[in-house]
Amino acid sequence: MVQCEMCGTETSSPKTIKVEGAKLDVCSSCTEFGTEVKQPSSSSSSTKYSTDSGSSGSGSGSAASGGSTSSSSSAGGSRRQDMFDDMDELATDYDDLVRNAREDAGLSQSELANELNEKASLIRKIERGDTLPSDQVQSKLESFLGVDLSAEGGSAEDSEWSGGSATGSYTLGDVVKRKD
Numbered sequence: 001m002v003q004c005e006m007c008g009t010e011t012s013s014p015k016t017i018k019v020e021g022a023k024l025d026v027c028s029s030c031t032e033f034g035t036e037v038k039q040p041s042s043s044s045s046s047t048k049y050s051t052d053s054g055s056s057g058s059g060s061g062s063a064a065s066g067g068s069t070s071s072s073s074s075a076g077g078s079r080r081q082d083m084f085d086d087m088d089e090l091a092t093d094y095d096d097l098v099r100n101a102r103e104d105a106g107l108s109q110s111e112l113a114n115e116l117n118e119k120a121s122l123i124r125k126i127e128r129g130d131t132l133p134s135d136q137v138q139s140k141l142e143s144f145l146g147v148d149l150s151a152e153g154g155s156a157e158d159s160e161w162s163g164g165s166a167t168g169s170y171t172l173g174d175v176v177k178r179k180d
Contacts, residue, residue: 006030089151090138095129101145102127116140 001010004027006019011027017034018024024034091097102112102123109127113120118137125131126141133141138149 004030006033090132091149091151094133094149095127097147097149098123098141098145099127101141101147105145112144115144 001012002014002025003009004011004014005024006026007030009027009029013028014025015028015031016023016025016037017031018037019034023037026033102109105112107115109123110120113123116123116137118140122131122133122137126133126137133149141147142149
């Protein structure tokens with residue numbers, strides 16, 4: 001039995017309808033809320049959530065047998081790469097670095113803002129730690145003040161943490177600190 005994606009009732013023969021651009025599997029009483037979508041008989045309704053465009057799912061949410069996707073992280077211990085891997089991490093004390101470099105150069109906040117062609121309020125917010133500098137402002141600050149605002153390697157929490165076993169599997173006891 002499949003659950004209707006509109007009302008939640010159990011139905012043995014769901015119909016696929018389109019409601020404002022979204023395809024939904026609904027019961028026969030909810031088909032009036034959209035237009036029915038005719039699907040080819042070879043494809044299954046479970047493939048609409050699949051990330052592999054060439055697969056035809058079997059209804060259990062399993063990956064295609066081709067195995068070309070990298071969505072499972074259990075094989076080989078590698079994880080899927082995302083957009084954050086390519087980004088530079090900002091140092092946690094970026095505000096102090098900017099303030100100290102500005103003071104060492106003998107500039108006021110407004111003078112630094114004029115040199116960088118930015119607003120003085122932005123420099124104040126960055127030095128207080130209220131806002132993160134955009135990539136463009138970060139590169140301007142780094143080149144003008146001669147500082148490096150990117151974090152070295154991982155965060156301090158990652159490098160200080162030494163838990164787990166040699167096999168790479170962790171238990172709750174490796175992560176939790178007890179308050180006895």
